[in-house]
Amino acid sequence: MKKTIYLLLFCVISTMSLSAGDSIYHRAKIWKGDMKRFAKQDSIEAPKSDKLVLFIGSSTFTGWGKIKTHFAGYNVLNRGFGGSSACDLLYYAEQIIFPYNPSQIVIYEGDNDINEGMTPDDFLIDIKALVRLIELRLPGVPVLILSVKSSPARNKLRPLYEEVNAKLYAYSLTKRHVTFVDTYSLLLDSQGNYKTSLYEKDMLHINEAAYLLWAERIKKHLFE
16 A cells, blocks of 8 residues: 555656656665665664654755754754755655654755756645655644745746745645745845845855744744
């Protein structure tokens, strides 16, 4: 049954303009080191599942080094891996989601997906597939989907990121256990310009000041 579910979900994952000979399995090789690292961490100290808030996503989560400090009082586990996209989370769901039996799941993807040429509609297909898998395996578990950030380094993609966010928000309204969390606007001033003080020197990744703002926004949607 489990294999059937995965096959059905993979059938709806959109292709990402891969060159001939590439495949989702080829892409998965990129993350073998991350998966081994997670497994080693779990073998040393198994995460507690009681009221666990699981963070999964790309380098925006990988770079959240002080996530436990920013969410003091919460049982949080960060399983982000840099450079990932939504289809990677789906592929590795058995390693990074279900073993932990989380009470809530926080997702950040889209930044890389769109940068790699995926359309907003195709990205939404992947997110829907991921959420559906979570619904099947963890019925009733709330899912928070963070808005896709824009950045000075990828400003040319800003219209697409804003389109993605509008679609994610609309989708969340159709799902009882899915909440869209607007973290996008926290990185902009009242004129819609980037608050460059919230970005690292590469003007792509956000810094600790930004993470603090994100944490306060996310906490409003977490269980006590």
